[in-house]
Amino acid sequence: xxxxxxxxxxxxxxxxxxxxxxxxxxxxxxxxxxxxxxxxxxxxxxxxxxxxxxxxxxxxxxxxxxxxxxxxxxxxxxxxxxxxxxxxxxxxxxxxxxxxxxxxxxxxxxxxx
Amino acid sequence: xxxxxxxxxxxxxxxxxxxxxxxxxxxxxxxxxxxxxxxxxxxxxxxxxxxxxxxxxxxxxxxxxxxxxxxxxxxxxxxxxxxxxxxxxxxxxxxxxxxxxxxxxxxxxxxx
Numbered sequence: 001x002x003x004x005x006x007x008x009x010x011x012x013x014x015x016x017x018x019x020x021x022x023x024x025x026x027x028x029x030x031x032x033x034x035x036x037x038x039x040x041x042x043x044x045x046x047x048x049x050x051x052x053x054x055x056x057x058x059x060x061x062x063x064x065x066x067x068x069x070x071x072x073x074x075x076x077x078x079x080x081x082x083x084x085x086x087x088x089x090x091x092x093x094x095x096x097x098x099x100x101x102x103x104x105x106x107x108x109x110x111x112x113x
Numbered sequence: 114x115x116x117x118x119x120x121x122x123x124x125x126x127x128x129x130x131x132x133x134x135x136x137x138x139x140x141x142x143x144x145x146x147x148x149x150x151x152x153x154x155x156x157x158x159x160x161x162x163x164x165x166x167x168x169x170x171x172x173x174x175x176x177x178x179x180x181x182x183x184x185x186x187x188x189x190x191x192x193x194x195x196x197x198x199x200x201x202x203x204x205x206x207x208x209x210x211x212x213x214x215x216x217x218x219x220x221x222x223x224x225x
Contacts, residue, residue, distance in 0.1 A: 034213075036214075041218075041219065042218060042219070043117075043203050043205070043216025043217050043218055043219055044156070044203070044214075044216050045216070046213035046214065046215075049213065087155070087156070101158070103155050103156045103157075104155065105153070105154070105155040106155055
């Protein structure tokens with residue numbers, strides 16, 4: 001099973017780009033990489049998901065190198081409202097086995113004025 | 114509005130008194146899960162269900178039961194709660210084939 005490592009915390013300022021890197025050395029061939037955002041007293045919320053190379057949506061980009069042993073979530077021009085905990089997940093969604101989703105411990109991002 | 118609804122949001126109970134936390138989703142999702150979240154430990158899966166009448170243990174199932182009699186509902190049952198089950202609980206649902214999971218607002222349970 002993949003073991004996930006991500007920084008415990010990060011600090012940034014409004015308007016800056018933030019990159020959070022997640023390490024998943026034992027990622028399996030079928031595993032996808034997913035990122036969730038969580039605000040205090042709320043459930044996690046899906047941000048982005050990818051398998052390889054680069055994925056971009058309206059809120060973030062996800063960069064995955066060829067060896068897929070790490071991934072980087074990129075948040076462009078963060079604002080105070082991006083202060084949250086960001087979780088990296090690795091899992092095999094296509095197997096239909098929900099149990100194979102492995103969560104990182106989360107990165108607490110603080111965006112300062 | 115697509116949502117996962119948990120009840121209650123907050124619950125304080127005493128050791129040994131059976132309780133049920135309800136979870137309902139309105140998206141016709143096949144997969145539903147229960148997680149607990151504890152400081153420093155992240156989210157850990159308790160039980161999951163791939164469809165009606167199909168449930169299986171997650172990583173920390175001890176002391177919990179679930180049932181899936183209807184597609185939309187997935188209650189979490191604590192037959193004899195203990196203080197080490199004090200935690201923040203989340204229910205989640207998702208469709209098949211690697212789709213995003215939707216989480217409920219959470220239930221903060223305190224067992225004294």
